[in-house]
Amino acid sequence: MTVSMDADRSPAGMDAAELLQLYERMAVIRETEKAAHDLFLAGLVKGTTHLAAGHEAVAVGASAALRPDDYVFATYRGHHHAMARGASPTECLAELMSKATGVCKAKGGSMHLTKASAGMLGSYAIVGAHLPLAAGAAWSAQLRGSGQVAIAFFGDGATNIGAFHEALNLASVWSLPVLFICENNLYMEYTPISSVTAAEHPAADRAGSYRLPSEVIDGNDVVVVADAVSRAAAHARAGGGPTVLEALTYRHFGHSRTDPATYRPSDEVEQWLARDPLEVARGRLADLGVAAADVDAAAERAAAEVRAAVAAAKDADGADPAEAFTDVWADGGHQWRT
Amino acid sequence: MADLITYRDAVAEGLAREMRRDPAVVCLGEDIGAAGGVFKTTVGLLAEFGAERVRDTPISEQAIVGMAMGAAMTGMRPVAEIMFSDFLACCWDYLANEIPKMRYMTGGQVTIPLVVRTANGGGLGFGAQHSQAVENWALAVPGLKVVAPSTPADVIGLLAAAVRSDDPVVFFEHKGLYAVRGAAPPPDHVVPLGQAAIVRPGTDVTVAALAATVPLALAAAAELAGSGASVEVIDLRCLVPLDMATVLESVGRTSRLLIVEENPYQGGWGGTVASIVADEGFESLDAPIRRLAAECVPLPFADALEDEVIPTTAKVTAALQRLLAY
Numbered sequence: 134m135t136v137s138m139d140a141d142r143s144p145a146g147m148d149a150a151e152l153l154q155l156y157e158r159m160a161v162i163r164e165t166e167k168a169a170h171d172l173f174l175a176g177l178v179k180g181t182t183h184l185a186a187g188h189e190a191v192a193v194g195a196s197a198a199l200r201p202d203d204y205v206f207a208t209y210r211g212h213h214h215a216m217a218r219g220a221s222p223t224e225c226l227a228e229l230m231s232k233a234t235g236v237c238k239a240k241g242g243s244m245h246l247t248k249a250s251a252g253m254l255g256s257y258a259i260v261g262a263h264l265p266l267a268a269g270a271a272w273s274a275q276l277r278g279s280g281q282v283a284i285a286f287f288g289d290g291a292t293n294i295g296a297f298h299e300a301l302n303l304a305s306v307w308s309l310p311v312l313f314i315c316e317n318n319l320y321m322e323y324t325p326i327s328s329v330t331a332a333e334h335p336a337a338d339r340a341g342s343y344r345l346p347s348e349v350i351d352g353n354d355v356v357v358v359a360d361a362v363s364r365a366a367a368h369a370r371a372g373g374g375p376t377v378l379e380a381l382t383y384r385h386f387g388h389s390r391t392d393p394a395t396y397r398p399s400d401e402v403e404q405w406l407a408r409d410p411l412e413v414a415r416g417r418l419a420d421l422g423v424a425a426a427d428v429d430a431a432a433e434r435a436a437a438e439v440r441a442a443v444a445a446a447k448d449a450d451g452a453d454p455a456e457a458f459t460d461v462w463a464d465g466g467h468q469w470r471t
Numbered sequence: 472m473a474d475l476i477t478y479r480d481a482v483a484e485g486l487a488r489e490m491r492r493d494p495a496v497v498c499l500g501e502d503i504g505a506a507g508g509v510f511k512t513t514v515g516l517l518a519e520f521g522a523e524r525v526r527d528t529p530i531s532e533q534a535i536v537g538m539a540m541g542a543a544m545t546g547m548r549p550v551a552e553i554m555f556s557d558f559l560a561c562c563w564d565y566l567a568n569e570i571p572k573m574r575y576m577t578g579g580q581v582t583i584p585l586v587v588r589t590a591n592g593g594g595l596g597f598g599a600q601h602s603q604a605v606e607n608w609a610l611a612v613p614g615l616k617v618v619a620p621s622t623p624a625d626v627i628g629l630l631a632a633a634v635r636s637d638d639p640v641v642f643f644e645h646k647g648l649y650a651v652r653g654a655a656p657p658p659d660h661v662v663p664l665g666q667a668a669i670v671r672p673g674t675d676v677t678v679a680a681l682a683a684t685v686p687l688a689l690a691a692a693a694e695l696a697g698s699g700a701s702v703e704v705i706d707l708r709c710l711v712p713l714d715m716a717t718v719l720e721s722v723g724r725t726s727r728l729l730i731v732e733e734n735p736y737q738g739g740w741g742g743t744v745a746s747i748v749a750d751e752g753f754e755s756l757d758a759p760i761r762r763l764a765a766e767c768v769p770l771p772f773a774d775a776l777e778d779e780v781i782p783t784t785a786k787v788t789a790a791l792q793r794l795l796a797y
Contacts, residue, residue, distance in 0.1 A: 204545060238578030249580035254544055259568050265534045266569070269541020269549075276497065276523065277546060296564075299534035306529070460579035461614055463637030469613065470713040470747070471665065 147197075147356055149421040153431055155197055155355050156414045159189035160435035162213045163411060165222045166386075168443050169212070169229055169243075173390055177447070178229045182243045185213035187353075187385035190410035191316050192217035194358025195284060198366055204254050204270040204283040206263040209244035210316075211256030214286055219251035222442035232449040239452035240460065261291040264300035264313065271304065271311035271369075282310045282369045284362075290321035292335040301343040301377070310369035312362065313340075315379045316352060322388045323396055340377035352380025353410040356417055382410075479649035481623035482512035482588070485630035486550060488658075490520050493548060496634055499526040499535055500552025500588075509554055510590055510649055532562035536587060540570050543585040548634055556591035556605045556643060563608075570639045571614025584637045586630075591619070592683055592733055593781050594647035599769040602777075604733035606681070607740050609641040610710045616664055617710040619643040621685035623653040625708060628662030636664060645682040665712030669721065673703035676727040676794055679718055679744055681707045684731040684782055691787035700795055710740050718744065719752045726757040727794050731782050736764035758797035763790045 166186040172178045185192070192213035199205070207214035215225055220236050228235030229243050237247055244258040254270065257263035267285035274281035291297050292315065304311050315336035319326060332338035340347035346368075351357045358380060365376035383405035387394035411432075418428055461467040476484065490496045498516060500508075504527040507514035517525045528535050532553060539549035553559055559566060566587065573581050593602035609617045616638050620626045626644070633640040670685060671692050680688040685706045692702035703721055707714065722728050728748055730741035741762040748760055766780045 206541075235578075237576060237580070240578050241576040245576045247577040247580050249577065254581065255573060255577060257569070259564050262533075262537065262564055262569055265537025265565075266541035266544070268534065269538030269543075270545045271541075272538055273542040273545040273547045276542075283541070283545075296533045296537060299529075299531040300537070303529060303531060303534045303538065307526075456578075460575045460577075463574070463582055463584075465579065467613075469711050471716040 147359065149418065149423050151197070152356065152414065152418055152421065153423060153427065155193050156411065156418060156428065157431040157435050158193045158217065159355065159411055159414065160432050161222060161438055162189045162192070162216050164436050164439035165216060165225060165442065166212060168226060168439055170386065172226070172230065172443070178243070179231065180242055181389045181391070182229065183210040183389050184386045185210050187383050187405070187410070188316055188318065189213050190355040190358050190413070191286065191314065191352045191380045191382060194355040195314065195362045197359045198363035199284070200281065202252055203281050203366070204252050204267065206254055206267045206270070206283065206285045207256045208260070208263070208287055208291070209256055209258035210288065211246055212243070215246035215248055215253055215256065218248055218253035220246060220248040220253065222439050223445045226442055226446040227449050230446050231452050232446055233452050234446070234449040235452070238456050240456060261287065261294035261296040263287070264291070264296050268300045268304040268309055268311050271309035272307065274310055275307070280370050282312060282366050284312045284314055286314050286316060288321070289315060289317040289319070289326040289335045292339060293330060298339070301340065301345060301375070304375045305343040305345050308372065308374035311375045312365050312369060313375060313377045314362070315377070316382055317379050318382050318384050320384070320388070320397070323392065334379050336377050337379040345375050345377050347377040347379065349379045349381065352382035353408050354413050355410060474655040475652045476623045476655040477649065478623045478626055478651045478653070479510060479512055481626035482630070482644060483514050483516060485627040486513065486516060487519060488627065489631060489634040490516070490524060495546065495548045496550065497524045497526070497542070497547055498550045498552070499528050499539060501528055501530055501554050503527060503552050508552070510646060512644065512649070513552070532558055533565065536562040536565040537569070539585045539587070540565060540583060543583045544581050548584050550586045550588060550634060553587060553589040555601045556589040557600050557603050559589060559605060559608065566609065566615060566641065567612050571612050575614060582637050583639050586633045586640045586642050588642045588644060590646040591643040592645045592647055593770050593777055594683065596772060596774060596777065598772045602770040604765065606643050606710060607734040607738055610740050610743065614639070615711060616640040617643070618664060618708065619645065619682040619710065620708060621645070621648065621682050621706050623651065624656040624660065625662055627656050628660045629664070629708060631661040632664045640664070643682060647683045662708065664709050665714055667708055667714035667717040668706045669703060669717065670706045671702065671704040673701040673725065675701045675725055676703070676729060676791060677718070677721040677725045678702060678704045678729045678731055678787070678791070679707060680704060680731045681710070681740070682733070684733055687782055687784050687787050688731050690784040691791055694784070694788050695791055700791070702791060713743070715744070715747050719748065722748055722752050723755045726755055727797070728756070728760045729790055729794055730760070730762045731787055732762065732764045733781055734765060735767045736762060737767040739764045758794055761790055761794050763787060
């Protein structure tokens with residue numbers, strides 16, 4: 134295992150223009166998550182949400198390193214992955230607001246954002262279940278010789294469920310082109326992951342047991358994430374098999390809408406908020422000579438995009454009740470008997 | 472006389488036919504390669520198709536079915552084997568929450584054309600954790616197609632339809648039928664999903680049966696024919712799609728219905744069949760709908776105990792006699 138948290142890594146091949154684009158994508162996700170929070174409080178989003186504010190660099194950095202035809206599998210905290218792969222804020226917010234124009238026709242909701250046409254093959258709300266799915270997609274890519282890779286993003290909590298171990302083992306044995314990327318935000322729902330896990334690094338420490346390379350990285354630095362994912366993906370495409378990446382990050386909100394996250398020590402929260410991925414990227418942009426005004430302009434473009442998305446989602450028609458009876462079967466219908 | 476084939480060999484033959492036809496068909500499971508399957512249902516596949524397409528896995532039911540799902544979503548048509556149907560419980564999340572829901576939850580964005588094959592049912596003395604008939608588990612989940620053939624020809628024909636289906640199919644092979652011989656079907660034999668078969672026509676009473684209860688019903692019908700009773704036997708073949716049109720039409724002629732199922736009475740599929748006939752065929756009935764199902768206990772080991780619990784020909788005969796006398 135390599136721990137590269139403190140590595141003063143150069144922005145491997147990433148120029149200022151690309152980094153500014155990634156900053157803007159992260160800002161769009163952040164604004165969308167804030168909007169989702171506000172819309173929930175306004176009663177326009179039902180059920181629950183698991184906001185990814187704070188995790189943006191993992192999704193955006195990884196997407197920057199992937200091919201358009203690679204496969205991404207995410208969790209119920211997956212808004213950032215859907216948007217990083219190309220789902221629009223409008224169709225995501227419309228989904229949350231039960232609108233007909235939702236990315237899943239309002240049949241999935243916050244926990245199941247999916248954009249299959251962009252290689253984002255779903256957000257899964259049973260913890261750990263999608264790791265074997267990503268391995269299966271990688272098996273498919275291997276069988277077809279397509280050169281694609283599959284990525285499973287998962288939380289630290291998923292590392293203690295059987296599917297994690299079954300997937301890592303078989304992916305290693307079959308040398309599948311799959312990346313297992315843990316977003317370690319230190320808390321398994323409401324409980325510190327360290328208090329329920331017999332490993333300091335819940336994902337990376339287990340990788341060696343399955344003869345897999347692993348790396349613990351700064352999940353709040355989009356450049357570090359892009360670099361690590363790029364290297365792991367190249368390794369996988371070359372037939373080297375899976376890599377486990379453990380990206381350290383932090384939630385800006387609680388676990389879900391009902392959680393004010395009062396169990397987190399205030400100094401810990403302060404320390405992590407000071408390492409907000411947007412601020413880390415801003416620092417890197419400054420190092421590259423990008424004027425603060427240009428970064429501010431990107432932030433304002435993102436805010437404007439999301440304001441327009443909120444308005445469009447609010448204006449959209451509600452879900453069509455007839456859609457309750459479509460899409461069970463491949464013929465589009467739901468008939469189960471004659 | 473037509474060539475005969477066992478139900479067991481029909482599984483391998485059915486898989487081989489589909490693998491020859493479509494390179495996207497791949498198999499994975501425990502001991503399915505060099506060992507040819509613990510029930511010898513995959514003999515010859517490794518030799519013909521190679522280790523790329525016939526993959527041995529560790530004892531990792533979640534990985535087997537989960538990887539099949541991921542492969543199915545990305546262009547393959549996997550056939551996963553879960554050795555004993557009892558072990559479906561080890562990967563039930565995939566069959567209850569992932570495979571049947573993903574197309575729906577995404578508004579139709581993904582297609583999951585996979586088959587999960589599994590050896591189901593009792594009668595062989597394997598004890599409670601290797602003998603249950605659990606087809607009712609799968610019936611309880613909207614979004615799964617559920618198939619359970621009773622003859623070697625249907626194994627091949629229904630397997631062809633299952634593999635070609637763009638919907639996920641749980642394919643229950645009855646382990647008590649593996650040694651049964653029947654006519655080998657012609658090339659390109661396909662039995663569409665959701666078409667029951669009237670396997671013995673009759674006029675006095677209808678029996679709805681599935682998998683291993685079909686031969687029980689046929690034996691009972693033959694026995695009662697000697698005393699002048701005319702028993703119609705329907706092999707449902709599938710629980711989803713469920714061919715109720717055939718059942719309702721038959722009950723319309725016979726006015727009596729016995730349902731014979733190996734899963735427990737408690738939550739068994741016969742309850743669904745009975746409720747539909749009560750709803751939609753009530754006027755046809757001249758007697759109460761009867762269900763002969765497994766007793767509501769775990770399946771015991773000893774033959775003498777197992778026979779107490781699951782349907783037998785004698786129990787079917789007795790149930791038919793009571794129903795005919797009503």
